[in-house]
Each structure stands twice: as structure tokens, then as C-alpha cells.
Amino acid sequence: MPSSPSFQPRDPGYVERVRASFGRQTFMRFLGAELTLVEPGYCEVRLPFRGDFTQQHGYFHAGTLTSIADSAGGYAGFTLMGADDSVLAVEFKVNLLTPARGELAIARARVVKAGRTLTVCQVDVSTVEAGKETLCAIMQQTLIRLADRPDL
Amino acid sequence: MPSSPSFQPRDPGYVERVRASFGRQTFMRFLGAELTLVEPGYCEVRLPFRGDFTQQHGYFHAGTLTSIADSAGGYAGFTLMGADDSVLAVEFKVNLLTPARGELAIARARVVKAGRTLTVCQVDVSTVEAGKETLCAIMQQTLIRLADRPDL
Amino acid sequence: MPSSPSFQPRDPGYVERVRASFGRQTFMRFLGAELTLVEPGYCEVRLPFRGDFTQQHGYFHAGTLTSIADSAGGYAGFTLMGADDSVLAVEFKVNLLTPARGELAIARARVVKAGRTLTVCQVDVSTVEAGKETLCAIMQQTLIRLADRPDL
Amino acid sequence: MPSSPSFQPRDPGYVERVRASFGRQTFMRFLGAELTLVEPGYCEVRLPFRGDFTQQHGYFHAGTLTSIADSAGGYAGFTLMGADDSVLAVEFKVNLLTPARGELAIARARVVKAGRTLTVCQVDVSTVEAGKETLCAIMQQTLIRLADRPDL
Numbered sequence: 001m002p003s004s005p006s007f008q009p010r011d012p013g014y015v016e017r018v019r020a021s022f023g024r025q026t027f028m029r030f031l032g033a034e035l036t037l038v039e040p041g042y043c044e045v046r047l048p049f050r051g052d053f054t055q056q057h058g059y060f061h062a063g064t065l066t067s068i069a070d071s072a073g074g075y076a077g078f079t080l081m082g083a084d085d086s087v088l089a090v091e092f093k094v095n096l097l098t099p100a101r102g103e104l105a106i107a108r109a110r111v112v113k114a115g116r117t118l119t120v121c122q123v124d125v126s127t128v129e130a131g132k133e134t135l136c137a138i139m140q141q142t143l144i145r146l147a148d149r150p151d152l
Numbered sequence: 153m154p155s156s157p158s159f160q161p162r163d164p165g166y167v168e169r170v171r172a173s174f175g176r177q178t179f180m181r182f183l184g185a186e187l188t189l190v191e192p193g194y195c196e197v198r199l200p201f202r203g204d205f206t207q208q209h210g211y212f213h214a215g216t217l218t219s220i221a222d223s224a225g226g227y228a229g230f231t232l233m234g235a236d237d238s239v240l241a242v243e244f245k246v247n248l249l250t251p252a253r254g255e256l257a258i259a260r261a262r263v264v265k266a267g268r269t270l271t272v273c274q275v276d277v278s279t280v281e282a283g284k285e286t287l288c289a290i291m292q293q294t295l296i297r298l299a300d301r302p303d304l
Numbered sequence: 305m306p307s308s309p310s311f312q313p314r315d316p317g318y319v320e321r322v323r324a325s326f327g328r329q330t331f332m333r334f335l336g337a338e339l340t341l342v343e344p345g346y347c348e349v350r351l352p353f354r355g356d357f358t359q360q361h362g363y364f365h366a367g368t369l370t371s372i373a374d375s376a377g378g379y380a381g382f383t384l385m386g387a388d389d390s391v392l393a394v395e396f397k398v399n400l401l402t403p404a405r406g407e408l409a410i411a412r413a414r415v416v417k418a419g420r421t422l423t424v425c426q427v428d429v430s431t432v433e434a435g436k437e438t439l440c441a442i443m444q445q446t447l448i449r450l451a452d453r454p455d456l
Numbered sequence: 457m458p459s460s461p462s463f464q465p466r467d468p469g470y471v472e473r474v475r476a477s478f479g480r481q482t483f484m485r486f487l488g489a490e491l492t493l494v495e496p497g498y499c500e501v502r503l504p505f506r507g508d509f510t511q512q513h514g515y516f517h518a519g520t521l522t523s524i525a526d527s528a529g530g531y532a533g534f535t536l537m538g539a540d541d542s543v544l545a546v547e548f549k550v551n552l553l554t555p556a557r558g559e560l561a562i563a564r565a566r567v568v569k570a571g572r573t574l575t576v577c578q579v580d581v582s583t584v585e586a587g588k589e590t591l592c593a594i595m596q597q598t599l600i601r602l603a604d605r606p607d608l
Contacts, residue, residue, distance in 0.1 A: 025206065062222050067216070
């Protein structure tokens with residue numbers, strides 16, 4: 001089986017670049033989501049539960065989980081892009097594995113393939129309930145690099 | 153080409169049932185989303201823009217569009233279910249067609265196939281900017297009917 | 305609701321270009337699939353049933369339906385590209401709506417959005433049994449245009 | 457991070473059951489695909505390249521890769537079902553990571569979540585060229601268990 005890719009960022013300032021861009025996503029701030037880990041080809045976003053986040057049965061709404069998964073995936077890809085690039089999500093697909101309940105949701109995204117134009121990520125979303133973590137959603141996502149259009 | 157399906161709800165109280173369940177989605181209320189149309193196999197959800205909803209460039213975050221698309225699709229399917237059923241999203245896939253900017257986003261969901269257990273929907277998400285509507289995302293979604301588990 | 309896009313091909317020789325490229329897909333020939341309609345932003349591929357095409361219950365294997373849907377979508381997008389472009393599928397998602405049985409499968413693909421780099425299509429796959437057509441699968445697909453790399 | 461699931465088949469005859477069902481897929485035989493590994497929650501299908509399998513540039517057609525990925529995923533899920541169950545694919549999504557060239561394609565499928573009704577799999581498809589393996593496609597797939605409808 002082919003081994004997992006190991007990535008070398010071409011922009012040494014990738015952590016600051018990713019953190020600054022995440023900071024401009026007002027929707028992450030509105031939700032109270034935090035970018036808790038940034039590594040080459042990898043990002044983690046955490047979202048503490050609030051009563052405002054539910055679907056009709058009181059679980060995390062799929063939209064909340066998708067929101068942090070999409071941001072985590074986008075920034076996992078963005079770690080490997082250049083200082084003058086922007087990133088946009090092209091599409092994603094989410095499977096909801098189990099009702100998502102707990103005090104925290106965690107999206108962990110890793111780059112599967114970083115191409116010149118397109119990047120593909122897989123994202124796992126877990127919830128933590130009473131300290132026990134359960135995988136509740138998985139995403140497969142495609143990103144596009146916009147060259148020479150700095151994010152800011 | 154096969155004609156579009158025309159649906160006959162088996163629960164005559166489907167509008168009230170859908171509206172009540174939508175009303176329990178605290179996340180829709182948190183976003184300020186409104187359920188603006190409920191017909192057999194069809195739902196429409198509208199979301200007025202707020203500065204809190206953006207990704208890094210100031211457009212609607214994909215998570216906001218996905219949230220209303222997922223709820224619109226879920227309730228389009230729910231219109232055709234029984235009085236004692238619940239609905240859950242199994243999975244969805246979203247293509248983002250263009251940066252989503254404007255004063256309003258509208259998700260229009262229609263049932264493509266209503267099976268005994270699974271229902272498949274297509275959802276169009278448009279934004280309205282200065283009165284002009286632009287299709288900005290499309291979703292393909294699968295729902296599951298939970299029989300004899302009333303939503304409330 | 306935004307009206308359906310109407311497309312103007314930039315290459316007047318798009319029909320011949322699409323037909324020639326389809327003719328190079330040995331897999332379509334191997335299956336016996338035919339390209340039966342080519343219009344701006346639209347393609348139709350037909351596949352007569354053979355006993356060689358089944359999954360375990362005797363229906364069309366999902367792989368056969370996906371194969372003609374992918375080619376139909378790719379060439380729907382290719383109708384709108386330039387004389388010196390190539391097209392590749394980036395990703396697709398297929399929902400299987402009902403067991404696919406009959407003497408013929410038909411994939412009808414239309415472009416939803418033709419961007420500079422990426423094109424998004426929707427594809428309906430029906431089967432025809434005793435003259436009656438049934439929608440059995442739907443695809444949402446993303447294509448990439450490879451500029452200045454003629455297909456041949 | 458939650459650890460990978462380890463599965464206990466409820467039908468001790470799962471290997472023979474899976475092999476017999478795969479043997480009924482005439483399309484796998486037509487392609488020359490082989491089921492090369494069957495473990496609880498895991499299946500591997502191999503497809504030797506033939507000149508009949510190409511898209512327009514001479515690579516494996518996405519439909520060939522999807523066909524073996526869909527069968528591998530379906531049977532990974534089927535390993536965990538009961539002796540009197542059938543399995544059907546509900547939907548899948550495939551990302552094509554790189555042009556797929558080589559003398560062999562290998563689909564490796566693993567179950568991510570085995571629910572009572574629905575099962576979710578991830579499938580990696582690699583090609584082998586001159587002994588070197590390259591990941592060329594990934595699939596996320598949903599299956600449905602049909603209870604008390606034995607496969608044969």
C-alpha cells in the first residue's frame with residue numbers, strides 16, 4: 001500500500017498565514033470555533049457545543065459539523081500553498097455516521113493529494129461526550145488554489 | 153425523458169409537522185434562517201446575509217449555505233413521510249459554483265426519489281445581490297426515514 | 305429561480321471534436337456504449353444491456369451506469385471548451401435510486417456551470433424496460449479544463 | 457483520535473458468502489477483476505490493465521476504477537452482514553487524484569461504520585506501474601443491508 005504523503009510547505013510562514021486567514025472567517029468566530037493545530041498538510045478545528053447548534057432532536061446540526069470540517073480541510077490544503085495564493089473549496093461530500101452529541105466537536109483534516117491546481121483532503125469529525133470520542137462524520141473535499149491572489 | 157415526480161403526502165398534516173420540526177432546529181434560529189415554502193416533496197429556506205457568516209474573503213461561508221441546504225432537503229423529504237416518522241440526513245455532496253455574495257441566500261430542495269427507507273433530494277442554493285439571483289451551490293443528499301419514532 | 309444556462313460553444317467544431325475524443329475511449333467501445341446526442345453543454349450516451357454487465361442480482365452494475373454517466377458528463381463539458389483544450393474528470397458523486405434493470409441505459413448530462421478552469425455537470429441515468437423509462441441514478445460531477453493540451 | 461474499528465463477523469461463513477456473491481457479478485468477470493482479499497470489514501479487488509479500458513488519453517477510464525471500488529466496498533460491508541442479508545450500494549463519491557496508468561489497478565475497501573441498516577466505507581484505488589504503486593482515486597460509499605433477502 002502506498003505510504004501516507006509527507007509534506008514540505010513551500011511557504012515557511014504557513015502557520016501565521018493560515019491563522020490569519022482563519023481569523024478572517026467571521027463564521028468561525030460566530031460559532032466559537034478554534035483552530036487548534038496547524039501542521040504541513042494537516043489542520044484541526046474544535047467547536048464547543050452550544051444549545052444554539054442543534055437539529056430537531058438536539059444533536060449537532062450537520063451544518064455545524066460541515067462548517068468546521070470545510071474550514072479544517074481548506075486550511076490543511078492552504079498550509080501547502082504559496083505566500084501569494086488563495087484557497088477556495090470546490091466541493092465536498094459528507095457522510096453522517098451517527099447522531100452527533102457531546103460537549104465538543106473536533107474536525108481533523110489531512111491532505112491526501114496536493115496538486116498544482118487542485119488539492120484533495122479527507123476530514124474526520126468526532127464528538128467528545130463525557131471524555132469519550134466518537135467518529136460522527138467523514139468528509140472528502142476538493143480545493144482550488146488561486147495563484148497570485150494573496151488571501152488578504 | 154422521465155417526467156418529474158408528483159407527490160401525494162401520506163400525512164395530511166405535513167406542513168404543520170415540518171414547520172414544528174424546523175422550529176426545533178435551534179441552529180436555523182441562531183442563523184436567522186426561515187422556512188419560506190413547504191409543498192409535497194419541496195421546501196425552501198431563506199437566509200439573510202450577516203457579517204457573521206463569512207469565509208476569509210467576505211463571502212457566505214460554505215457552511216452557512218450547506219446548513220440551509222441540508223435543512224431544506226431534510227424537510228422536503230419529511231413532507232412525504234408519515235406522522236410517526238423522523239428524518240435524518242445520511243450524507244450529502246455540495247458543489248460550490250461561484251463565490252456566494254449578496255444580501256440573501258435561498259435553498260430550494262426537491263425530492264428526486266422517495267423510497268420506503270431512503271429519500272434522495274437535489275437542492276439548489278442561490279444568492280440574491282441587488283435583486284439579481286445567481287445559482288451558487290448544488291447539493292445531492294440522502295435521507296433516512298426512522299419509522300415509528302415521532303419527531304417530537 | 306435563476307433560469308437554465310444557455311451555452312454558446314467557443315469552438316464551432318465542437319461536435320466533431322467531442323465525437324473524435326469519445327471514439328478514443330476504448331472502454332466505451334468495449335461496453336458497446338454510443339454517443340447519441342451532442343449539443344452545447346449537453347451529451348447523451350446509451351448503453352444496451354448485456355448479460356456481462358450485472359451485479360450479483362442481475363441488474364446493471366453501478367460501475368456500468370457510472371461509466372456512461374462519467375463519459376456523458378465529461379463530453380457535455382467538453383462541448384464548451386476550446387479546440388486546444390483537454391478535459392479530465394476531477395470527481396463525481398452518484399446516487400443509485402432503484403435497481404437498474406432493462407434493455408437499455410441512457411445517461412443524459414448537462415452543464416450546470418462552465419467556469420474558466422472547472423465545469424460542473426448533472427447527469428441523469430435512466431433505464432428502459434419494455435419501453436418504459438425509469439430514472440435510476442443521478443450524478444453530480446466536476447471537470448477540469450486543461451488549456452493548450454489538445455485532446456489528441 | 458478514535459481508534460480504527462475492529463470487526464467481528466456475525467456470519468462465520470462470510471468469506472464463502474462474499475466470494476459466491478462476487479462470482480455472480482458478471483461485470484467483474486467481464487472486466488477480468490479478481491477478489492484477492494476478504495477480511496472482516498475489508499476487501500481487495502484487482503484489475504489487470506487491458507487496452508479496452510481506457511479513456512481518451514490511454515489511462516484507465518474512471519468507470520473501470522469506480523467499478524472495482526464499488527464492488528470492493530460493497531463486499532467489505534457484506535463481510536459484516538448476516539447469512540440471510542443482501543447488500544446494495546446507495547451512493548458513492550469518487551475523487552480522481554492523478555491520471556491512472558499502469559499494468560494493474562487495486563481497490564482496497566474498509567468499513568468505517570457498520571450500522572444496522574447503513575454501512576459506510578472508504579476505498580483507496582491505486583495503480584501499479586513498473587512495480588511502483590500510486591494512489592489514484594479515493595471513494596466514500598454508503599451501502600444498505602436488505603435483511604432476510606438472501607443474496608442468491
